Amino acid sequence: MIPQNFEYSAPTSLKEALALIAKGDAKVLAGGMSLIPLMKLRLAAPEHVVDLSRIADLKSVHEDGKGEFPGGALHLGALATHFEIESSALVRSKCPLLAEVASNIGDVQVRNVGTIGGSTAHADPAADYPAGLMALEAKVHLTTAKGERTLPIDQFIVDALSTALKPNELVREIIVPVETRGTGFSYQKLAQPASGFAVVGVAARVRKSAGKVTFVRVGVTGLAGKAFRATRVEKLLEGTSGSAADIQKAAAQAAEGVDANTDLHASADYRRQMTKVFTARALTQALSRAD
Amino acid sequence: MTRKITLKINGKSYSHEVEPRLLLIHYLREVVGFTGPHIGCETSICGACTVELDGKAVKSCTMFAVQADGRNVTTIEGLATDGRLHPMQEAFWNEHALQCGFCTPGMIMTSKELLERSPHPTDDEIRHGLEGNLCRCTGYQHIVNAVRAAAAKAGA
Ligand SMILES: Cc1cc2nc3c(=O)[nH]c(=O)nc-3n(C[C@H](O)[C@H](O)[C@H](O)COP(=O)(O)OP(=O)(O)OC[C@H]3O[C@@H](n4cnc5c(N)ncnc54)[C@H](O)[C@@H]3O)c2cc1C
Ligand code: FES
Ligand code: FES
Numbered sequence: 001m002i003p004q005n006f007e008y009s010a011p012t013s014l015k016e017a018l019a020l021i022a023k024g025d026a027k028v029l030a031g032g033m034s035l036i037p038l039m040k041l042r043l044a045a046p047e048h049v050v051d052l053s054r055i056a057d058l059k060s061v062h063e064d065g066k067g068e069f070p071g072g073a074l075h076l077g078a079l080a081t082h083f084e085i086e087s088s089a090l091v092r093s094k095c096p097l098l099a100e101v102a103s104n105i106g107d108v109q110v111r112n113v114g115t116i117g118g119s120t121a122h123a124d125p126a127a128d129y130p131a132g133l134m135a136l137e138a139k140v141h142l143t144t145a146k147g148e149r150t151l152p153i154d155q156f157i158v159d160a161l162s163t164a165l166k167p168n169e170l171v172r173e174i175i176v177p178v179e180t181r182g183t184g185f186s187y188q189k190l191a192q193p194a195s196g197f198a199v200v201g202v203a204a205r206v207r208k209s210a211g212k213v214t215f216v217r218v219g220v221t222g223l224a225g226k227a228f229r230a231t232r233v234e235k236l237l238e239g240t241s242g243s244a245a246d247i248q249k250a251a252a253q254a255a256e257g258v259d260a261n262t263d264l265h266a267s268a269d270y271r272r273q274m275t276k277v278f279t280a281r282a283l284t285q286a287l288s289r290a291d
Numbered sequence: 292m293t294r295k296i297t298l299k300i301n302g303k304s305y306s307h308e309v310e311p312r313l314l315l316i317h318y319l320r321e322v323v324g325f326t327g328p329h330i331g332c333e334t335s336i337c338g339a340c341t342v343e344l345d346g347k348a349v350k351s352c353t354m355f356a357v358q359a360d361g362r363n364v365t366t367i368e369g370l371a372t373d374g375r376l377h378p379m380q381e382a383f384w385n386e387h388a389l390q391c392g393f394c395t396p397g398m399i400m401t402s403k404e405l406l407e408r409s410p411h412p413t414d415d416e417i418r419h420g421l422e423g424n425l426c427r428c429t430g431y432q433h434i435v436n437a438v439r440a441a442a443a444k445a446g447a
Binding site: 001033 | 292311312333334335336338341347349354355357360401404405408420422423424
C-alpha cells in the first residue's frame with residue numbers, strides 16, 4: 001500500500017496554490033480521505049501534489065446577509081471539515097440540514113479531516129453531501145489564477161466522479177441558503193455497513209402554512225451516477241396536507257425515470273425500493289420538525 | 292525527492308528527511324520507533340492506526356508524514372505521565388476492554404477525544420463515536436463500559 005512517489009508543495013496562500021496548479025498538471029490534496037486511498041491503490045498516481053491544508057483563506061465559515069440567496073447565505077470554505085460543519089453553532093442554527101448530513105459521514109476520524117470542498121470535488125455517487133446540497137440548491141464558488149465563477153450544484157456535478165471543475169481550478173467555497181424559519185429538515189441514509197457510504201441517502205426540506213405543505217425540496221444520493229433533486233416527489237407533496245398517505249404517494253415517485261446503479265452492495269431494484277422508503281422517512285421527519 | 296519535516300511527537304521535537312509518499316503510520320513506527328499505533332487494515336477502515344494530530348483523532352495510515360510537518364502528534368505512548376496511566380487506559384484495564392489488544396491503542400485515542408468533546412455521552416453516542424474503530428475480540432460491550440466508566444470517574 002505504498003503510493004507512487006510525487007513532488008509535494010504546501011502553499012500557504014490561495015494565490016500561491018493557484019499559480020502551482022495553473023498549468024493543470026498538479027493534483028490538489030485537501031483532507032486526503034478520498035485521494036490518499038486512491039493513491040495507495042495506485043488508481044491515482046499524480047506527479048505533483050499541492051496540499052491546500054495550510055491555506056487559512058479556505059477555512060472560513062461565515063454568514064453573508066445578501067448576495068447569493070434572498071434570505072442570506074452561509075459561505076463554507078472548501079477546507080471546512082465535516083466535523084467543523086456538524087459542530088458549528090452557526091451552521092447548526094442557520095442551515096441545520098447541512099450539519100445533519102455532515103454528522104452522517106463516515107466515522108469521526110474521517111470527519112476530523114475530510115472537507116466539504118474535497119467531497120464535492122470528488123463527486124462520489126455514494127457521498128452524503130450531494131443529497132443535502134441538491135435539496136438546498138447550493139452553489140459552488142470556483143476560482144483560477146485568472147478569474148472566478150459560481151455554478152449551481154446541479155451543474156457542477158456532471159456524473160459519477162466527474163464535475164465541471166477544470167484542472168487549473170479550485171473549489172473555493174460552497175454557498176448554501178440561510179434556512180427560512182419554520183422549515184423542517186431531515187437526512188435519512190441507508191449506510192453500507194462496512195464503509196458507511198450511502199447505499200441511498202435522502203435529504204428533505206419542507207414548509208407548512210395553514211395546514212398545507214407549501215414548499216418541498218428533496219435531494220437523493222446513492223441511487224444514480226449523480227445525486228439529483230426528486231422534483232416529481234416535490235410537486236406531488238406540495239399543496240397537500242402532508243398526511244401519511246400523501247407522503248407515501250409522493251415518495252413512491254422518488255426513483256421514477258432514474259437509471260439506478262447496481263454494484264456488489266445493492267441491485268438497482270433494491271436501491272429503487274430503498275429510495276422510496278428513505279424518501280418517506282425523510283419527509284415524515286422533516287414534516288414533524290416543520291412549524 | 293525528499294523533504295525535511297519537523298514535528299512534535301508526544302511533546303518532543305523530531306526532524307527527518309522523508310519521501311512525500313511516506314505514510315504517517317510508517318514514519319511513526321519505522322522511522323521514529325513509536326510502535327504503539329498499529330497497522331490493521333491499511334485501508335482507512337479499522338482505526339488501529341489512530342493517533343492525535345493537533346488534538347484530533349486521525350487515521351495515520353491515511354495521511355502523509357509531510358502533512359504533519361510543524362504539527363503536534365500524540366500516540367498511545369504519550370498518554371501515561373510519570374508512569375501513571377491515563378484515566379482512559381486505566382478504565383480499559385479495569386473494565387477488561389481488551390483481549391488481544393491489537394485495536395486498543397486506536398480505541399483509546401478515539402475514546403479520549405470522544406470524552407473531551409462530550410464528557411457525558413450516552414451508550415449510543417459512545418457506539419457512534421467509535422464507528423471508525425474495529426475490534427475482532429471483545430464484542431465491543433466492555434469497550435463501551437470502559438468509556439462510560441472513564442466518563443463517570445471524570446465527573447465524580
Ligand atoms: C473510511 C472512510 C469512510 C467514508 N465514509 C463516507 C461516507 O459515509 N459518506 C461520504 O460522503 N464520504 C465518506 N468518505 C469520504 C470522505 O467524506 C472524504 O473526506 C471526501 O470524499 C473527500 O474530502 P477530502 O477533503 O478528504 O478530499 P481529498 O481526498 O483530499 O480530495 C478528493 C478529491 O477532490 C479534489 N479536491 C479536494 N479539494 C479540492 C478543492 N478545494 N478544489 C478542487 N478540487 C479539490 C482532490 O484533488 C481529489 O481529486 C469516507 C472516507 C473514508 C476514508
Ligand atoms: S490501519 Fe489505518 S485504518 Fe486500519
Ligand atoms: S482486543 Fe483484539 S481486536 Fe480488539
